[in-house]
Amino acid sequence: MSRTDAVTRILFEAFSAAEVRLFYALGYAAIAVFFYGVYVQVRKYRRGAPLKLEGGLGRRVWSMFTSVFGGRTVDRRDPAAGGAHRLIFYGFLLLFAGTSTITLEYDILQPLFGIRFWYGRFYLIFSLVLDVAGVALIGGLLYMMYRRGWMRLPKLDYARPDRVPGDPDFNRPQYRREDWAFLWILLIIGFTGYVLEAARLVWLADRADVWDTRWWSPVGAALAHGMMAMGLGEHGAGLLRHGLWWFHGMIALILIALIPRTKVKHIFTAAASLLVRDPLAAQRLPRIPDTQEKPGVDKITDFTWKQLLNLDSCTKCGRCHEACPARAVGAPLSPRDVILSLREFANATLESTTLPAAAELSVHGKAPGQVAMETLWACRTCMACVEICPVAVEHVPIIVQMRRKLVEDGAMDPLLTKTLQTIHKTGNSFGESKRKRGSWTKPLPFKIKDARKEPVEVLWFVGDYASFDPRNQKVSQTFATLLHEAGVDFGILYDGESNAGNDVRRVGEEGLYEVLANANVAALASAKFKTIVTTDPHSYNTIRNEYPDFGGKYQIQHYTSFVKQLFESGKLKVTTPLKLRATFHDPCHLGRFNKGYEPPRDVLKLLGCELVEMGRNRSNSFCCGAGGGRIWIPDPVGSEKPAQNRIKEAAAIPGIEVYVVSCPKDLTMFEDALKTTGNEGKFVVKELIELIREAIPAAQTPEAC
Amino acid sequence: MKILVAVKQVAALDEDFEIGSDGRDVDPDFLIRDLNEWDDFSLEEAVKIKEASGDPVEVIAVSVGPEEVDESLRKCLAKGADRALRVWDEAVRGSDPIAIARILAAVAKRETPDMLFAGVQSSDQSFASTGIATAGLLGWPHGAVVANLRYAPGAKTAVFRRELEGGLLHEVEIQVPAVLTIQAGINTPRYASLRSIKQAAAKPIEVLGLSDLAVDAATVGEAGSLSRVRRMYIPEKGRAQLIEGSPAEQAARLAAIIREFKGEAA
Numbered sequence: 001m002s003r004t005d006a007v008t009r010i011l012f013e014a015f016s017a018a019e020v021r022l023f024y025a026l027g028y029a030a031i032a033v034f035f036y037g038v039y040v041q042v043r044k045y046r047r048g049a050p051l052k053l054e055g056g057l058g059r060r061v062w063s064m065f066t067s068v069f070g071g072r073t074v075d076r077r078d079p080a081a082g083g084a085h086r087l088i089f090y091g092f093l094l095l096f097a098g099t100s101t102i103t104l105e106y107d108i109l110q111p112l113f114g115i116r117f118w119y120g121r122f123y124l125i126f127s128l129v130l131d132v133a134g135v136a137l138i139g140g141l142l143y144m145m146y147r148r149g150w151m152r153l154p155k156l157d158y159a160r161p162d163r164v165p166g167d168p169d170f171n172r173p174q175y176r177r178e179d180w181a182f183l184w185i186l187l188i189i190g191f192t193g194y195v196l197e198a199a200r201l202v203w204l205a206d207r208a209d210v211w212d213t214r215w216w217s218p219v220g221a222a223l224a225h226g227m228m229a230m231g232l233g234e235h236g237a238g239l240l241r242h243g244l245w246w247f248h249g250m251i252a253l254i255l256i257a258l259i260p261r262t263k264v265k266h267i268f269t270a271a272a273s274l275l276v277r278d279p280l281a282a283q284r285l286p287r288i289p290d291t292q293e294k295p296g297v298d299k300i301t302d303f304t305w306k307q308l309l310n311l312d313s314c315t316k317c318g319r320c321h322e323a324c325p326a327r328a329v330g331a332p333l334s335p336r337d338v339i340l341s342l343r344e345f346a347n348a349t350l351e352s353t354t355l356p357a358a359a360e361l362s363v364h365g366k367a368p369g370q371v372a373m374e375t376l377w378a379c380r381t382c383m384a385c386v387e388i389c390p391v392a393v394e395h396v397p398i399i400v401q402m403r404r405k406l407v408e409d410g411a412m413d414p415l416l417t418k419t420l421q422t423i424h425k426t427g428n429s430f431g432e433s434k435r436k437r438g439s440w441t442k443p444l445p446f447k448i449k450d451a452r453k454e455p456v457e458v459l460w461f462v463g464d465y466a467s468f469d470p471r472n473q474k475v476s477q478t479f480a481t482l483l484h485e486a487g488v489d490f491g492i493l494y495d496g497e498s499n500a501g502n503d504v505r506r507v508g509e510e511g512l513y514e515v516l517a518n519a520n521v522a523a524l525a526s527a528k529f530k531t532i533v534t535t536d537p538h539s540y541n542t543i544r545n546e547y548p549d550f551g552g553k554y555q556i557q558h559y560t561s562f563v564k565q566l567f568e569s570g571k572l573k574v575t576t577p578l579k580l581r582a583t584f585h586d587p588c589h590l591g592r593f594n595k596g597y598e599p600p601r602d603v604l605k606l607l608g609c610e611l612v613e614m615g616r617n618r619s620n621s622f623c624c625g626a627g628g629g630r631i632w633i634p635d636p637v638g639s640e641k642p643a644q645n646r647i648k649e650a651a652a653i654p655g656i657e658v659y660v661v662s663c664p665k666d667l668t669m670f671e672d673a674l675k676t677t678g679n680e681g682k683f684v685v686k687e688l689i690e691l692i693r694e695a696i697p698a699a700q701t702p703e704a705c
Numbered sequence: 706m707k708i709l710v711a712v713k714q715v716a717a718l719d720e721d722f723e724i725g726s727d728g729r730d731v732d733p734d735f736l737i738r739d740l741n742e743w744d745d746f747s748l749e750e751a752v753k754i755k756e757a758s759g760d761p762v763e764v765i766a767v768s769v770g771p772e773e774v775d776e777s778l779r780k781c782l783a784k785g786a787d788r789a790l791r792v793w794d795e796a797v798r799g800s801d802p803i804a805i806a807r808i809l810a811a812v813a814k815r816e817t818p819d820m821l822f823a824g825v826q827s828s829d830q831s832f833a834s835t836g837i838a839t840a841g842l843l844g845w846p847h848g849a850v851v852a853n854l855r856y857a858p859g860a861k862t863a864v865f866r867r868e869l870e871g872g873l874l875h876e877v878e879i880q881v882p883a884v885l886t887i888q889a890g891i892n893t894p895r896y897a898s899l900r901s902i903k904q905a906a907a908k909p910i911e912v913l914g915l916s917d918l919a920v921d922a923a924t925v926g927e928a929g930s931l932s933r934v935r936r937m938y939i940p941e942k943g944r945a946q947l948i949e950g951s952p953a954e955q956a957a958r959l960a961a962i963i964r965e966f967k968g969e970a971a
Contacts, residue, residue: 288900295900410896417896424899425739433720433737511899 007209008119009102009127010200014238023249030253037260041312044350048305053276064275073274073390077319077620084143091137092186095193098130099252124216131197131217138190145183155318162332162375169344169368175316178263185255192248198223199244202237266315270391273313276306277392282383283593284545285400288510295510296404299361300346307398308350311343313391320385320395325623325642326378333378335385335395338371342398345369364405373411376402380642381506381628382588387619396506400628403508412507412633419632420509427498427519429632430468437462438494440473446484449491455528456491458483458562461543463536464499465664471671472664475687479535479559482692486571490533496523500539502589505546507629514550517542521552532556535689537589537596537663538627544594558590560662561599563692567606574695577608580657582691583650584611585670586621587663600662600688607695612656614649622646624669631665643673651679662688706762706858708751709818710786711809711836712744714770714777715829728936740777743824745894747887750854751822752785752895758858763787765816769797769808775910782905783897789910790816796915799927806838807925811918813843819858821884825850833886840884847884848877852891856881 012020053060067073071089075082102118109115118126148156159171197220204210205228214221227237259265288295297303303311320335321327327334345363349356366372376399385395406412407420422431441448451459460483466476483490501516520543524532532554534540540558547554566572582604590596597618604611616622625635625642635641647670650659659674661667670685715738722735748766755762766781767790768774778789792808800808813821821843823836840847848865856863865885867875879885915922923929948955 295898407896408898408901410898412896414893420896425737436720509898511901511903515899 007213008123010204010210011102011106014242026250026253030257033257034259037257040351041260041265044346045305045308045312047301047350047355048303048308049301051304051306053306054278060275060277063277064271067274067390067392068271073392074317076388076390077322078317080143081147081317084140084147087136087140088144088186089140091133091135091140091190094133095130095137095190098126098133101126124213128216128218131219134190134193135219138187141183141187141190145187148179148183153318155322156316157318158316160337161327161330161334162337162372167368169341172340175340179316182263185251189248189251189255192244192251194219194223196241196244196248198227199232199237199241202227202232203234203241205234263315266313266391269309269312270315273310273392276309278394280545281394282381282386282396283541284549285397285505287549288404294405295408296406296508297398297401298364298405299358300342300349300363301355301361303342303346303398303401307394308346310393310398311339311346314339314343314393315391316340317390319388319390320393323384323388323620325380325382325384325625325645328622329625329640329642329645331378331639332372333375335379335399338375338395338399339393341369341371363402371402373406376406377412377633379403379628380588380623380625380630382623383592384588384620384623387592400506400508404510405508407508415634416507416629416632419629420504420507420512423499423504424512424515427516428464428468429499430464432468434495436495437467437497438492440467440476441480441492444477444480444484448480449489450494451491451527451529452493452496452523454491457489457530458491459524459527459529459532460490460492461500461532461534461536461539461556462492462497463534463539463664465668466535467497469664469668472667475664475667475689476535478693479689481698482563482572482689482696485696485698486566488566488571491527491529493523493527496526498523500536500542502538502542502546503627503629503631505542506627507632517547517550517552521547521550524552524554530555533559533562535559535664537587537593538665541589541593558594558596558599558662560590560596560603560688563688564599564603564606567603572692572696574607576695576697578691578695580609580691581653581655582609582611582658582660583614583653583656584617584660584662585614585624585646585650585666586618587661587666588621588623588627590662591621592619600660603688603692604660607691609658609660609691612653614646614653616649622649624663624666624673626665626669631669641673641676643669644677646670647673647677647679651677651682656683658691659683659685660688660691661685706758706760707816707818707820708754708762708764708858709813709816709821710744710748710751710764710766710781711821711823711839712748712766712768712777712781713741713824713827713835714738714768714774715741715827717829724937724939728938729934730937738773738776740780741824741827741829743826743828743887743889746889746891747822747824747885748781748784748786749892749894750887751820753892754856754858755785760858762858765790765818767792767809767812769793769800769805778910779902779905779908780897782908782910783901784895789908790913791910792913792915792918794915794922794925796922796926796928799930799933800925801930801932802832802835803838803931804925804929805835806842807929808915808918808920809835809839810842811920812913813839815918817882819882820856820863821845821882823884823886825886825888836884836886843882843884845882845884846879847886848879849886850888851885852888854885854887854891 071082071086074085105116105118147153158175163170197217201210201214201220201224214224255264314336316336318336324333324335342363348369349361363370364373379399381396381400383396410417419429423429426432427434428437449456462476466472498516498519500520501513504516505513532543534543534556537558540556543554544556563572584600584604586597601611622645623642624646650656659670661670667685667687674680674685716736717739718731719735719737723732725732751764755764764786765788766778766786768778769792771793774791778791782789790812792812821839823839826833837847837849848867850867851865852868853866854863861881862878863881863883864876864878867877869875915925927933948958
């Protein structure tokens with residue numbers, strides 16, 4: 001054996017045979033507890049409803065690996081935490097890999113096949129890598145402790161907006177204790193690892209194979225020199241090493257045993273959640289299978305196994321809590337707490353050997369673990385939570401599935417009940433006669449083609465608000481005039497069009513949605529067109545992402561990208577550049593839902609506007625509050641509305657002249673909020689279509705428009 | 706225990722409607738059909754009694770009308786009615802409320818319910834007499850415009866409250882079986898989701914003819930009715946005009962208008 005071959009990891013040196021046996025016994029016990037915990041967790045998920053995943057495994061695995069190893073999702077909106085997480089992640093991963101490879105060699109390869117690799121240069125390089133990994137781990141942990149202890153981040157406050165102080169689950173101090181225990185346990189493991197290494201070096205300082213290679217473990221070596229300087233001798237170091245060895249080992253084994261029952265489990269559940277992630281989770285809600293008797297989720301076991309897994313992935317990072325518009329205005333909803341409540345409920349009911357009686361499984365109500373109806377109805381389904389969640393928790397379908405049950409029971413605001421009945425009766429939320437859907441076209445000096453009667457290039461799906469709301473009718477007339485002037489061959493469905501159903505579906509009235517979707521798919525089938533353009537982001541989303549499930553597959557664009565093409569092809573030309581200082585509000589269903597961030601901005605710039613972004617833009621755009629059917633439910637009097645919160649954000653931009661929207665509901669919501677926040681006269685809210693008109697003054701503007 | 710709930714499918718006017726060629730009704734093309742608003746409340750009251758009762762209670766919705774009425778009956782089934790009956794015969798067309806009551810009374814004799822509920826009135830024709838007439842034909846006691854009801858199925862009496870003018874309340878005890886006409890607002894009718902309506906389509910709606918009920922065709926329809934709609938029309942609109950200006954100007958203008966009306970030259 002050459003000299004370098006002798007250099008290897010000191011394992012059980014100076015341990016009695018009994019001690020080694022004890023260690024192995026404890027090790028196996030820890031692993032057994034771990035696996036039993038895994039079994040209990042898997043049994044819990046399997047008690048959920050079945051779900052067949054769509055899409056290729058290859059793409060899923062790739063996207064999971066890039067998210068987990070790149071840390072991309074953890075970086076978002078909190079790069080410092082992302083960086084610290086990366087240090088902990090890689091530090092832990094390398095150290096764990098180091099220990100595992102020792103086991104691999106010592107317990108498997110060497111005894112069975114006589115294979116050894118854990119010596120010489122390989123060992124030395126590895127020990128250097130592990131020493132650096134330990135620094136990364138401890139550095140990351142210290143930052144996280146600083147963050148939890150001193151930064152006082154609101155998103156890390158577990159006080160719930162849907163509970164009041166004094167409720168048993170108001171701020172859940174047990175979570176705080178768990179967070180700190182997790183950090184401390186890892187820190188102690190890392191720190192004792194170094195001290196142990198240093199003690200070993202001091203203890204074996206006489207042995208050349210150990211001492212001469214000490215600087216391959218720089219931190220351990222430096223500590224060893226420090227210990228020697230403080231007078232630690234061989235004997236004392238030996239004792240210290242022996243004691244710490246057990247301490248370090250036991251804490252590590254306890255951590256392993258506890259993984260499935262503590263937040264540590266996220267290293268598995270988060271990866272699994274990312275693996276089964278649905279990229280269209282909020283955009284395309286699930287249909288109710290024909291075999292399902294009652295719609296939606298009543299019992300915890302009505303959630304799919306994937307949703308139960310989602311609950312277990314949450315690390316309480318608070319990104320959704322921070323992004324939620326309902327939470328921001330003090331509504332009794334935090335997406336984080338919906339997930340945590342349901343998780344507490346699932347753990348209490350589904351981890352036991354026998355499943356409790358059905359009556360004890362209802363997730364609706366006000367008891368700890370249950371979700372109150374007020375919480376579910378506060379949701380705007382704006383997707384801010386789903387979009388930002390680093391571990392692919394899909395809150396929106398969870399909330400909508402629970403709403404489906406509420407709708408079935410009629411447990412909703414009376415005004416919403418009325419609106420749903422109205423939509424059923426008339427096909428629109430305004431309660432107007434079906435015949436009047438095309439009435440807004442009457443003042444136009446030209447006739448818009450009826451796409452059911454003659455073929456058109458472009459079918460314009462107008463939507464409820466743009467058809468019936470007087471303020472939005474003016475915008476519709478302007479858009480029609482612009483298309484007419486640009487020579488676009490277009491038509492509409494007139495009374496053949498119904499409410500597209502996007503919001504009805506998000507309310508949870510799936511039966512009515514089916515009626516609306518089928519009616520529109522049938523109406524579209526009776527028309528001849530090449531492509532659909534819509535001025536309504538809500539209709540855009542459901543036609544694009546959800547109608548395919550109802551047999552309606554179309555080419556569809558939001559008007560912003562269509563208009564951009566008209567400019568690029570020269571069919572529209574800016575004649576009067578606007579020179580306005582403008583900010584743009586991304587509609588949820590255009591931006592977050594369908595990634596249409598850039599076309600409206602490009603058009604604004606083409607018009608000559610100076611675009612100043614609000615702090616919350618693009619994927620972090622702040623919902624106007626109208627989504628998920630909330631436009632039909634009155635907001636509580638006296639509290640701030642999301643639209644007001646948003647207008648205040650815009651008002652803080654110095655010299656802002658125009659607040660640009662590209663969604664009919666936004667126009668209604670923000671013009672109202674402009675008045676109620678006292679900002680009227682300071683700046684204006686305008687549809688992008690109106691600005692386009694201003695930049696291209698018509699030769700002859702029709703009187704009525 | 707049985708509660709019979711008489712319901713009606715009413716018509717609501719669409720925008721820009723037209724009167725039919727016979728001049729006695731709106732052209733059916735311009736009508737939107739729906740369950741009568743009051744019947745939503747009377748059905749809900751029956752279903753609430755059923756749900757609160759320890760003993761089994763059967764709620765039966767009954768309507769007189771052609772096949773399209775099934776849509777409203779399905780809504781009743783979705784909201785909790787156990788059975789639905791529809792009575793129809795072409796001879797029924799043109800019936801006045803009393804003739805309809807004859808049919809409902811025959812249904813009540815067949816079903817022998819403990820209670821018969823009807824809405825106070827229908828929103829389209831507002832006769833407010835069908836329920837009361839049925840009580841008369843059956844010889845049962847009746848309570849009209851019931852705004853609150855205490856009734857346990859099987860009890861010999863029920864107590865209800867009626868709202869009178871001046872904020873007064875009438876509390877009445879009534880012998881069962883009885884006919885009650887239910888006022889809107891007595892409860893909060895539940896929402897029938899589209900899915901539950903679809904599922905209710907699986908429940909059968911029993912269709913009865915006049916012979917099934919031993920009702921003589923001569924006692925219903927136009928022949929059996931003692932009243933008849935002569936015509937339906939929109940009265941000519943009056944004109945109103947605000948006269949502006951100083952008192953003298955207003956007086957001069959008024960005088961001119963009066964002269965114009967009298968046919969004098971201005």
